[in-house]
Amino acid sequence: MFLRNAWYIAAWDREVGRKLLARTILNQPVVLYRKSDRTPVALEDRCCHRQLPLSMGVLIDDDLRCGYHGLRFDASGACVGIPSQSSIPPQARVRSFPVVERWNWIWIWMGDAARADPDLIPNLWWADHPDWTCSRPDMFTLNCNYRLIADNVLDGTHLTYVHSSSIGTSAIAEVEPKTDREGRLVRVTRWILDRPPPPMYKEAGGFAGNVDRWAIVEHQPPCYSVNFAGCVEVGYGGPQGDRNKSSTKVELVALSMPTPETDKTTHYFFAFSRAFGHNDPAVEKMFSQTMVDVFREDIVILEAQQRMMDRNPDSPQVNIKVDAASIHARRMLDGMTAAEQGA
Amino acid sequence: MFLRNAWYIAAWDREVGRKLLARTILNQPVVLYRKSDRTPVALEDRCCHRQLPLSMGVLIDDDLRCGYHGLRFDASGACVGIPSQSSIPPQARVRSFPVVERWNWIWIWMGDAARADPDLIPNLWWADHPDWTCSRPDMFTLNCNYRLIADNVLDGTHLTYVHSSSIGTSAIAEVEPKTDREGRLVRVTRWILDRPPPPMYKEAGGFAGNVDRWAIVEHQPPCYSVNFAGCVEVGYGGPQGDRNKSSTKVELVALSMPTPETDKTTHYFFAFSRAFGHNDPAVEKMFSQTMVDVFREDIVILEAQQRMMDRNPDSPQVNIKVDAASIHARRMLDGMTAAEQGA
């Protein structure tokens, strides 16, 4: 059960072109391509005649022709040609999905097309701003439900245990986070002041001693998490600090945007925008390679969690304090989904 | 749900000998072998004692001895020996299935043995006639329901889209087929007159220009399809043409005889008989290799279709005109199966 009236990332912009891309989203088979004018198109990836995936067909100009019996569909999903017959039955069509290209991603709306307002796409301006450099690694498909990813991002303590060799330090788990809500936004804030930087920050900023560090995650339903993180010299961080007065500033925004593929698998799109080291190959490598390896540490955990949940779906779970934010997020999404189902 | 009172192909004659052959047919495990006098035998491939497949045992003369506890069964399925005891309980037996060897195939009857009339085996005389040369490629096991194969054979338009590089031309899809029934036989007829030959025919017949071509499929339940195809010089084909007056004639019969293995897998037996190029190695290669590769193109489609159907078994299907024959065939088989279940 997914929230259907919402924008989900279907693909990186670079993945969609004149070659047909098959992708399952919210359990639905979807085929993605671009028209000759580069407009992205998303159709149901199942011929209405005998169910062959349309992604096994070919593009004829802006239309898609099925690879089995040659039925031809235009970008609206309407069948516009059937070999051996001149009339086309009105029910011969496949579903088309609203798509919008923004922040280097192709966004798709799987619900009621009439409600697909592009203004509902989250504002991720750091992903596409001249003062920021964005690393955009390839998507991973994970063998876990997408909500486990938001749980992971909203909880900072796991950094200490899962990522101890890269971005984690014992400091995070020791700091009690502040959780607050603004409308549909859940925010978890951690200020870690006058403590040693984790290895990655130390290397990026060249800090000699302790730093003031922040880690703020803002989450919105159904599955958008933005992680603001960084550090400055001691004295310039913290809620009242003026970061810009620090001689060195490591500031980054990590976008965590999972899209449900099925109930138990997820297309995990993520990106890192940074306001430092713009043309530094070493820093770029840190985000395009090292951070991807950090995510691999999470994947091992998330998939093991899913396998264990599958063994006993009704197993009770004890909540702890750091779960506050993810419990908020889950309740909000459950409420929205229930309302949508009821509507 | 299968029609049980019918002959199905269990194996090529060359597959069955003194080495035990295990094969699932209509969801039933079957073991096939030949007696010393070469008579083929088919028994239930499950020991009545502790269920080991009998195909893991050994042949002792004309009997089969289980590889676990040594129970011995004769060719009728009766247990004729149990180690450590002299009496044999009457229920100690496995099912035996009627088998007939014909047209180089071993045919099996999975239903009521009393109704297993060999005269019900279809007449496939081209498969075994001195004026014809028959190519008999190895069977494929496909990951799809067997009825998708008849759908495929009864519809000619797919040649244009699936087999464009081998036997397909755009001509086929443009010609409206004629569908008729004679009793339990469904026939689809296409005359394609004065058009360029497809690559394979052109190569076989050495035609310089256009040809008159025919493609006639006759289908009988549960799953026998015979495809008559070929071409001659322009003027000698067509319903009234005298093919024998053409200086060159390419005439062939393709036998498409799938046997259900399970609900979602099929043993696909097929053969090609031709009335030309009898001792020509190039022509033989065309049927024993090139045409097998053509079938592989279908397999990719059929298995993708099955996977998509499995994702949503109740997904609606829009019918088009070329489906007329396969709809006839499916209705006829459904009726016969329902009648058998009701009996």
Place this chain on the structure above:
Amino acid sequence: MFLRNAWYIAAWDREVGRKLLARTILNQPVVLYRKSDRTPVALEDRCCHRQLPLSMGVLIDDDLRCGYHGLRFDASGACVGIPSQSSIPPQARVRSFPVVERWNWIWIWMGDAARADPDLIPNLWWADHPDWTCSRPDMFTLNCNYRLIADNVLDGTHLTYVHSSSIGTSAIAEVEPKTDREGRLVRVTRWILDRPPPPMYKEAGGFAGNVDRWAIVEHQPPCYSVNFAGCVEVGYGGPQGDRNKSSTKVELVALSMPTPETDKTTHYFFAFSRAFGHNDPAVEKMFSQTMVDVFREDIVILEAQQRMMDRNPDSPQVNIKVDAASIHARRMLDGMTAAEQGA
């Protein structure tokens, strides 16, 4: 459905140490380790917080710390530390299982801990006695229900058919076994007098001619089978023979101790104790390698049996005389399990 109030082998003693061992037993995920003082510990392998297997965590002294959020559990399963908070909710604990180290195995009790009496562990003294040499091959995990293994061990006739090239001779199947019960013990006795020895015995004892041979299996619920086997010179075997007067004596005890992993998979622990050839490398090789290969012959059979049973779980089975012991054993276990479920 398993008998839960019983001791099962969880692991070889050598498998459990300071490295966490994950093992499923009776469908339950279990993690095994040793405390600093070498005491073995078995905990539920699922964190009570967010279900990560605890076996993916780390040992901190005698406690286990979860690899996701750092919850720390002591050897009793109680949570003794949660990062970012000082109080620990009382329901924060995982199950701990009673374990006992005996006969070089770690035994586990999956039922009511209050009833876990170590005296209920079977007496397998040959496994650990100075007059005997014990070979302890690594455990196999088999794709079959554990009860098929007791069936196999309790029936001697299969040696003739499954192990004809190693320990089987036609003699076994020809001898009618005697089956008797003593309380919860089922015993199958075979005396094979004045017959040629099977290849393995012949090699071990260097017998020139016939031998007197015995094969006695004692089985106790839920799944302990002890196979007493061997041979002496003719005249010294048999129920009244004085084996010690034989110039050569081949005497061994095979322990067959399967532990259910799931309903359809089994951890098969087995060992061979012998009262001969104590420091003979050739004899040691016979038990640590050749006999393991003999067991592999059984595995092929057992897994094929399970696959066939899965295809049709309700398929009828005809019983024969040699099944008497396994039927006794199954009924006894069924009765005990039903009583436990009813209690």
